[in-house]
Amino acid sequence: MTAVLPARPSAAERRAAPSLAAAVRELDRRRARSRQRMIGASELGECRRRAAYRVARRRPTNTRTGLQAFLGTELHRGVLRTLRRQYGGLTEVGLRGDQVKGRCDWWHAPVVEDLKTASRFGFERVLTRGVPTKHWFQVAVYAWLLRTGQTSDRRLPPGVGQDVEGLRIRYLSRDSGEDVVFEADHDPALAAEAIMWLSDVYATVDANGPEAVPRDGFGPGVDGMCDWCPFLDLCWGPPVEAETEGDVSRQSRLTVTDQDYVQAVHDYDTWRAAESEARRNKEYARERLRGRSGPADDLHCEWSGGSLRTQVDKDAAVERLVDLGEEVPTRRARSPQTIRVTRTGARAEGRSDAAA
Template identity: 35%
Template sequence: MSTAVIPSSPSIWAAVEAADGRRPRSLQTQLGASDTVCERRAAYILHGHPKTDTVFSRSAALGTMAHEGLTKAAKAEFGWLIERKVADPAIRGSIDIVQLDEATAKRLPARLRPKVTADVVTVEDIKTKTVWKWDDVLRYGPTEAELRQVHLYADLLRTEGFEDRTGQRVLARLGPVGVQQIRLRYVCRDNGDEHVYEIPFDPQRAEEARWWLTRVAETKSPEDGRRDFMGPNLDAVCDFCPFATACWGIPAPGRPAQTTLIHDDKDVEQALIDYVEAHKPFAEAKRVKDFARKKLDGSKAGRYGPNVLKWGGENPLEEPDLAKMIELFDDAGLKVPQTEDLARMVKILKAAGLPVPMRDTGRSSARTIRIVPYRE
C-alpha cells in the first residue's frame, strides 16, 4: 500500500482542505436551506447532478471556523441551542442558533434551558463577512437569499419542530415551536465588528421561500432552473460553485465562461440590446458620482449625516526590485527565467516562500475616497 509523503512543514491549508472535503455539507445531495442561493444550483442538487468543480475557498474556510467558534461560545456561555436540525420532505437545514423564550425553555429539562432567554423564540443565522463586504452589510442589510434561508429554518421549526433524531430527541418532543423573531448576526472576519439585524418572523416571506422551493422541485432538469448569478469572474458565488462547469460549459481558450451563452446572431442581437440599455443609466449615474466626487475634493474626513467620509491612497508606490530579485534567485539556487519576467519571478519567489524585494518608485498611489455608512 502506498502512503502519501507529507513534507515536514506542509502548508496548514492542505489539512484544512482535506478536512473540508470530508465535511458532511460537502457530500450532501439533499436540498438544504443553505442551498437556496441560486435556483439553478438548487436544481443541480435536487436532481442529483454530480459536482463538476472542486472548489475550496480559504476565506470561506476561515469563515466556517470562526462560525464554529462563535456558536460554541454562545452555547457554553448563554446556553443557546446551536446547530439543531430541522427537516420536512421538501428541505432540511441546520439552524445556527435557537434562542428560546422563558415559557418554551420551562418545557425542557434544566440542562437544556438557556441561561439567557429571549422575549420571543428567535431563530438566528450567523454570517461572517470580509471587510470588503462590510459596508454593504451596514448599508443594505441582508440579501434576499439570506432572508429566504433563515425564514425557511424558522418555518420548519414552526411547522415540524426540531427533527426527531439522535442528539435532539428531547427537543423534538416540544413539537412545533412558535418562532416569532428572525435574527441575522453579521461578524466581520477581519476585525470582529458585529452587526445584528432583527425582524419579526414574516409568514409572507416564508411562503415566498416555499414557492421558491416548489419552482425548483418542478424543474424537469437542472437546466430549467434560472441562473441567479452572472457567472465566474462576475459573481463570486459562481467562482466557488461546485456546478460551475455544468452550468456554463467550457468556453473557447482565453474566452470568459459567459461566451458559451452566445449560440447565434439572435443571441448577439440581444446581448447588444442589453449592453446599450444598461449603458445609459450607468453613464448617467457615473456622471452624478463623478460630479459629487469633484465637489468633495476639498472636504475634510468625518461624519456628515448618514455617511462617514474617509480619504485614503497617496501612499509611496513600490515595485519588485529586479536587481535584488536576481541576487536572491542566485542565493536560493532558483533558475532565473530566460527573459526577465517580473510577474513570473515574483510568482517563483512566493512559491519558494521567499520575500519579494521591493524598491520605491518615487511615485504615489492616487488619492482615494471612501464613504461608509455611519453607525452609532
C-alpha cells in the same frame, strides 16, 4: 519471485510538513454539505439553476475549497460555541422538512439567529446595501421549520413546534472582528415566499429538467456566485482553452450562439448609458452632501480621507534616473483590452421606407 520493497522515505521527507490545503479539500469532500442532494436552507434565494441540479441529483463538477472559506467555517464554529456558553440556547440545530433542510446556527428562544462571517468587502457591502433577501429567506425558513416541529435534532422532541417570535442575522467581519446585527419579527409571509421559490424549482425540474430552470448568476469571471458554484462546468460548459500561450482573444463560454452575441452587444449599450446616468446622479448627490454628516432616516453618512500624504512622483523619478545615467526598471505587462460599441446608422431598407 523477489519482493520489491518500497523505498524508505528520506529524513527530509519524514520531516516535511503535511499539506493544509490537501487536508481542507479532503475534509470538505467528506462533509455532508458536499454530498447532500436535498436543498439546504442556505441555498434558498441564491441561484435557481444550482438548486435545480441539487433536486435532479446531478453530481457536482467543481468541488474546490478555498482555505479562506475553511478558516471562516472554523471561526464560525468558535463564535457559536462562545455564544452558547455565555448566553445558553442551542447551536447548530438540525432541521429537516419535506423539501428543505438545514442547521439553525443559534436558537435562543424565542429568537432564531444566523451567523455570517464575512470578508472586509462583504461586511462593507452589508453595511451599505443591507441584508440580501436570500439571507432573510434562510433564517425565516429556519423559524418556520422550528415552529412546525420539522426537526432532526435529538435535543428537541420530534414533531413538537417551538416558540419562535423573532429573526436575527449577525454579520462578523473576519478582518476587524466588528459585528453588526439585523433583527426582524417572525414573518410567515417571508417563509412562504422562500418555499414558493423552491416549489417553482421543483415543479420546473419535474416538468422539463434542470436546464429549463433559469440561472440567477451572471457567469464565471463576472459573478462570484458562479465562480464558486459546485456545478459551474455543468451549467456553463468547460473552460475555453487558449489556442496559444497568453492568448486573451478567445471567446467566452458565456456566449454560445449568434443571438447571444447580438443580445450581449445591446445589453452592453443599454447598461453603458445607465452607468453614465447613475454616475451623474451620484456625483450630484455627493456635492449636496459635502460638508455634512450624520443620520438620515435609516441611513448614516460620514466622510473620511482628504488629508495630505506623500507619494512617489513617478515621472520625476524616471527623469532623475535618466539624469544619473541609470537604467529605468521596466516590466512586461499586458495592456487592458478595450471594447467599442458604436451605432451603425439606419439600414438602406429603412431609409427607403422613410423616403417612400
